[in-house]
Amino acid sequence: MELRTHRDVALSISGLSKCYQIARLNDKEGPAPRGFLDRLGFGANRHRTTREPFWALRDVSLEIPWGEVVGVVGRNGAGKSTLLKILSRITEPTAGRVDVYGRIGSLLEVGTGFHPELTGRENIYLNGQILGMRRREIDHAFDAIVDFSEIEGFLDTPVKRYSSGMYVRLAFAVATHLQPEILIIDEVLAVGDAAFQRKCVARMVDVARSGRSVLFVSHNMAVVKELCRSAVLLDHGRVVRQGSLDEALAAYLGSSTDDRREFPPGTPVRSAYARQEDDVVRLYVEVDAGRPLATPNLGFVISDHLGSPVCGTNPVVNRSAFPVRPVGRGTITATLTSPRLLDGTYQVSLWLDDGSEMLFHEKHCVRFDVRGMARPLQLDPKDVGWIEPECRFDFAGAN
Amino acid sequence: MTTNPDDASKMSQIELTSNLPTTSMRAVTGTSVPRLPLLTIRATGGWAAPNLREVWAFRDLVVSLAVRDVKLRYRQTYLGVAWVVLQPLLAAGVFSFVFGTIAKLPSNGVPYVAFSYAGLLGWNAFTSTLGKTSHSIVGNAHLISKVYFPRLVLPLSGVLSTLLDVAVALGPMAALLVAYGIRPGWGLLLLPIWLVAFVLLAMGLGLVAAAVMVAHRDVGHLLPIATQALMFGSPVAYAASAVPERLQGVYGLNPLTQLLEGLRWSLLNQSPPNWGLAGVGVALSVAVFALGSVLFQRTERRFVDII
Numbered sequence: 001m002e003l004r005t006h007r008d009v010a011l012s013i014s015g016l017s018k019c020y021q022i023a024r025l026n027d028k029e030g031p032a033p034r035g036f037l038d039r040l041g042f043g044a045n046r047h048r049t050t051r052e053p054f055w056a057l058r059d060v061s062l063e064i065p066w067g068e069v070v071g072v073v074g075r076n077g078a079g080k081s082t083l084l085k086i087l088s089r090i091t092e093p094t095a096g097r098v099d100v101y102g103r104i105g106s107l108l109e110v111g112t113g114f115h116p117e118l119t120g121r122e123n124i125y126l127n128g129q130i131l132g133m134r135r136r137e138i139d140h141a142f143d144a145i146v147d148f149s150e151i152e153g154f155l156d157t158p159v160k161r162y163s164s165g166m167y168v169r170l171a172f173a174v175a176t177h178l179q180p181e182i183l184i185i186d187e188v189l190a191v192g193d194a195a196f197q198r199k200c201v202a203r204m205v206d207v208a209r210s211g212r213s214v215l216f217v218s219h220n221m222a223v224v225k226e227l228c229r230s231a232v233l234l235d236h237g238r239v240v241r242q243g244s245l246d247e248a249l250a251a252y253l254g255s256s257t258d259d260r261r262e263f264p265p266g267t268p269v270r271s272a273y274a275r276q277e278d279d280v281v282r283l284y285v286e287v288d289a290g291r292p293l294a295t296p297n298l299g300f301v302i303s304d305h306l307g308s309p310v311c312g313t314n315p316v317v318n319r320s321a322f323p324v325r326p327v328g329r330g331t332i333t334a335t336l337t338s339p340r341l342l343d344g345t346y347q348v349s350l351w352l353d354d355g356s357e358m359l360f361h362e363k364h365c366v367r368f369d370v371r372g373m374a375r376p377l378q379l380d381p382k383d384v385g386w387i388e389p390e391c392r393f394d395f396a397g398a399n
Numbered sequence: 400m401t402t403n404p405d406d407a408s409k410m411s412q413i414e415l416t417s418n419l420p421t422t423s424m425r426a427v428t429g430t431s432v433p434r435l436p437l438l439t440i441r442a443t444g445g446w447a448a449p450n451l452r453e454v455w456a457f458r459d460l461v462v463s464l465a466v467r468d469v470k471l472r473y474r475q476t477y478l479g480v481a482w483v484v485l486q487p488l489l490a491a492g493v494f495s496f497v498f499g500t501i502a503k504l505p506s507n508g509v510p511y512v513a514f515s516y517a518g519l520l521g522w523n524a525f526t527s528t529l530g531k532t533s534h535s536i537v538g539n540a541h542l543i544s545k546v547y548f549p550r551l552v553l554p555l556s557g558v559l560s561t562l563l564d565v566a567v568a569l570g571p572m573a574a575l576l577v578a579y580g581i582r583p584g585w586g587l588l589l590l591p592i593w594l595v596a597f598v599l600l601a602m603g604l605g606l607v608a609a610a611v612m613v614a615h616r617d618v619g620h621l622l623p624i625a626t627q628a629l630m631f632g633s634p635v636a637y638a639a640s641a642v643p644e645r646l647q648g649v650y651g652l653n654p655l656t657q658l659l660e661g662l663r664w665s666l667l668n669q670s671p672p673n674w675g676l677a678g679v680g681v682a683l684s685v686a687v688f689a690l691g692s693v694l695f696q697r698t699e700r701r702f703v704d705i706i
Binding site: 012020085086087088089090091092093094095096097098099100101102103104106108109112113115117118122125126129130131132134135 | 457471546704
């Protein structure tokens with residue numbers, strides 16, 4: 001990035017670090033605590049948890065110039081959300097500082113504080129105020145918000161009666177009419193229909209054009225590409241690359257060839273990797289749940305390199321048999337024989353539950369490449385999607 | 400839960416020297432910026448008074464959340480806001496039947512309904528504030544983890560909706576006074592002092608409970624039982640004079656005793672309270688509130704990381 005005068009800086013981040021203390025069981029001394037006394041911390045095993053520091057962000061220094069939409073990319077656990085949470089003042093950094101040179105507004109979720117029993121009108125006011133607007137500002141923007149959300153006829157209907165599309169439109173309309181000079185957005189565009197998404201993207205481009213700044217996190221590379229000209233790539237809490245969007249994206253996708261993914265201590269899923277083996281894709285997941293699981297329900301979703309889902313399943317949906325005896329630690333292998341995938345780079349999101357309680361979920365945590373799994377002659381996935389259909393053509397008729 | 404900020408920054412400094420980061424954006428620091436930042440985000444530490452200016456900036460939100468609370472409580476009810484009046488009246492009715500008619504607890508010669516309604520007025524202000532304040536953080540976890548505003552906004556909005564209830568509940572009180580021909584004296588002027596003291600005492604306790612509950616939900620289970628015990632240990636359903644002589648000393652330590660006595664004196668024109676003890680009761684309420692809000696302030700920055 002070229003040298004800039006400091007007048008051009010909207011946000012200046014220096015040496016920012018955030019450390020979480022992760023509770024961990026000491027495995028060496030015996031089985032995991034399960035009794036209720038143990039849980040209360042009075043049992044014989046009470047000294048068996050230790051806290052380990054986990055650095056979600058480490059010495060991050062960045063400058064965000066005015067009038068730019070900057071994408072923040074990186075895998076799950078790279079520190080994107082932590083960075084946004086610190087910038088939104090939801091949590092405090094452990095060290096370092098951020099100097100903010102304008103009014104900052106953040107949108108980490110669409111419709112924060114929306115209440116189903118309240119009407120659209122009431123929710124506009126409440127949500128706007130939660131996002132930091134004064135009542136007067138909302139009065140001022142009210143018509144524009146209603147206009148943008150396309151819900152005129154339902155203003156005085158409780159939002160529990162809204163369709164999910166209407167709900168999202170209204171929530172997003174409020175958010176986009178915030179007038180901060182620096183706007184921080186996390187993954188919220190994943191909702192709503194395509195036409196509305198387009199409208200929102202256009203709205204954000206407008207924000208940037210008016211000289212304000214936007215910091216934008218998303219897994220959806222298609223949207224990042226559309227919105228941002230520059231990007232920051234985070235990995236394991238550090239800034240790996242900042243610069244033009246193409247550069248950062250290339251680095252992001254390039255890092256994908258490292259296949260095995262390890263997870264922080266204390267996570268029920270210890271590691272995971274996926275690879276193509278001839279005409280199947282195998283997913284290997286090493287599990288250590290700390291207790292036996294009767295139904296280790298491991299679900300996965302395969303997405304394309306831009307983050308759009310291609311296919312997914314889990315043992316329950318797939319009607320696979322669970323092990324006869326509960327398993328606490330071991331490897332779960334998922335073999336995908338169908339559909340065949342076209343050539344490209346894919347990402348896998350993982351979920352693990354034991355039938356009742358969600359133990360683990362991580363989006364886009366594993367990557368793999370596919371070469372020649374489907375037939376050699378392939379149509380362009382951009383046009384036809386990523387899977388090769390099983391299909392029979394019948395031709396009836398006479399000459 | 401999180402480390403002491405001082406320790407943590409030491410840790411990160413050790414990290415820095417042993418493992419110098421080589422990101423491309425390191426050149427940023429050190430140069431001076433001509434324009435002063437509007438806001439600097441950094442680790443804070445130590446004790447501080449709540450940032451009242453910031454809370455004031457969010458006053459609209461306090462009001463809106465309180466209004467939401469009131470609206471939601473009576474939405475899809477047939478009688479609507481009438482419940483604000485009905486609830487304490489019915490409770491006073493039950494009280495006078497159980498404690499007045501059956502148990503024949505003493506009420507200092509005042510008709511038992513008026514006596515217990517006056518007591519419930521203060522008691523409800525206390526428990527409602529305590530309940531709302533103590534659950535204000537855990538109950539709004541979804542807000543706290545998604546957006547920033549001074550956390551004190553949440554308990555304050557709860558208090559505001561309680562005050563509204565109290566104001567409405569004064570209506571039936573007036574009606575009872577007229578019906579039984581009770582004329583309050585000049586003590587009526589001191590009524591707001593007692594009510595505010597009830598709220599401050601409850602808020603102080605509630606803020607501590609709210610802060611502890613973030614890490615230990617046990618408090619949420621303990622609180623209703625403790626509140627119930629406290630009700631029997633305070634002159635809500637009976638007159639303080641009914642307590643045996645030898646227990647009066649201990650009994651007087653409960654600030655609620657003083658506040659309830661003061662409240663009844665203001666409303667029912669009974670014998671005036673012991674001014675020294677009443678003063679201590681009010682002062683104690685203010686002190687508990689101050690202590691609670693400072694403790695809350697100190698811990699609020701860690702709520703999100705634990706909740």
